[in-house]
Amino acid sequence: MTFLRLPSLPRPRGIHSLRGKLTLANVGLLALGIVAATAISLMGMRHYVLGQIDTELTKSRDSLVRSQLTLREIDSLSALAVVRDRLLPHSGGDSPNPDSVFAAVDRHGTVLTVAGLKPTDAQQALASAVHDPAALVVAPQPRDIHLRGDPYRVTGARLADGTYVLLARSTRVLHTGMAKALRLDLTIGTLLLALFAALTMISVGRRMRPLEDMVETSSAIAEGDLTRRVPSSRETTLEVEQLRTALNSMLHQVESAYRTRERSAAQLRHFVADASHELRTPLSAIRGYLQLYDKGMLTDPVERKRSWERMMAEADRMGRLVDELLVLARLDQRPELRFRTVDLSRLVQDAAEDLRAQQPERPVTVRADGALLVRADESGLRQVLGNLVTNVRVHTPAGTPVLLGLEREGEAVRLCVTDEGPGLTEDDATRVFDRFFRAGRGAGSGLGMAIVHGVVAAHGGDVTVRTAPGEGLTVTVTLPERAHDRDHR
Missing domain, CATH: 3.30.450 (Beta-Lactamase)
Structure with a gap:
């Protein structure tokens, strides 16, 4: 946002001012x-x-x-x-x-x-x-x-x-x-008027000081200092104090909205830059193989097959990236989820079985207190579990133990996915839910955890991480038992 620098306004004087x-x-x-x-x-x-x-x-x-x-x-x-x-x-x-x-x-x-x-x-x-x-x-x-x-x-x-x-x-x-009486009255009256005018100017000036502070604050904000507020004054009236409070509240809202807008704009620029970079990589690979094919350099059947497989893999990668971007875009638009009663323990068991099928050598443990029913969108929860399990499978060695825990806590349900892998640093942990963030040179698109955060937020829940280098990673998802049931009935 560009601020217009306003010229310093002189304090109003003379009979045209409110004081006059x-x-x-x-x-x-x-x-x-x-x-x-x-x-x-x-x-x-x-x-x-x-x-x-x-x-x-x-x-x-x-x-x-x-x-x-x-x-x-x-x-x-x-x-x-x-x-x-x-x-x-x-x-x-x-x-x-x-x-x-x-x-x-x-x-x-x-x-x-x-x-x-x-x-x-x-x-x-x-x-x-x-x-x-x-x-x-x-x-x-x-x-x-x-x-x-x-x-x-x-x-x-x-x-x-x-x-x-x-x-x-x-x-x-x-x-x-x-x-004589008329002259005396006129003389005394003139003196009284002069004295009253001087006292009125002084009194009005003290009463008008909060309004002058508002003008100075507005000018400072127009020049870019969004932290300025109208100070309180000992010489004020009830109406002016109410105006000062209302103006400070409005300025706080304006500052919050401006900060949010700037943060959203920065995130959008970063997101567009990362998305362009991620999409350019597979496109460059596909374009390179097509140029080799067009120039007749892929004469060997083995090389031609390998190039074809590489192009298909890059196309699949680009397709998955586009699908994940579409998921995030829909989450940003706050879509109406299809809520129904879901047995969360069954979804956890299915995710554990999928991980065992993909990596039979990985120890997978499930802790669940029987059936846990919640009102939620089943496809969204499956995507959350799938992304968490995929994150463990991609970023930890195949023999690293994994624990999937599920328990009820008051009117909420807590899901924990814990691995004993290398863990993350403190800086990486603070950015783990950012889009296109990948710790080190990790594999994947960097959108999995962002999708987890978006789906959980759409359910009215919360997701946190606890990690340290060499101590593994624990992702905790907290969902309300009846997430947004009244909003989507």
């Missing part, structure tokens, strides 16, 4: 909260202060109405108000307008002279701002006006003689306080 978006979202929500809280507080302040001013103006108006006074009767009061306005023209701070203004007007809105005193500028401005005194008198609540640029609340009352009295109260303090 989360920070902007949190800061935006906090900003909305601050704006809402500021608006509610300012509205509450305005409502409270205006309520106080309106209450005072309404009480003054109601007092004038209930008293049924005339203009003449309130001359002294008006005179005192005019004197106060003249003596204290700047009582409202930096503004030339006073905090309270009292003026008497007729029904046309003209300011009347009270106690012989000329109306002040504030009284003139108040009369000019109120265009219809009669409408102001019947209004249930005071209303807003502006006197020379300053905000006021004004109400009116009608005296017994038809004269209108205008009462105004400055709200400049309210607007100044609201402006």
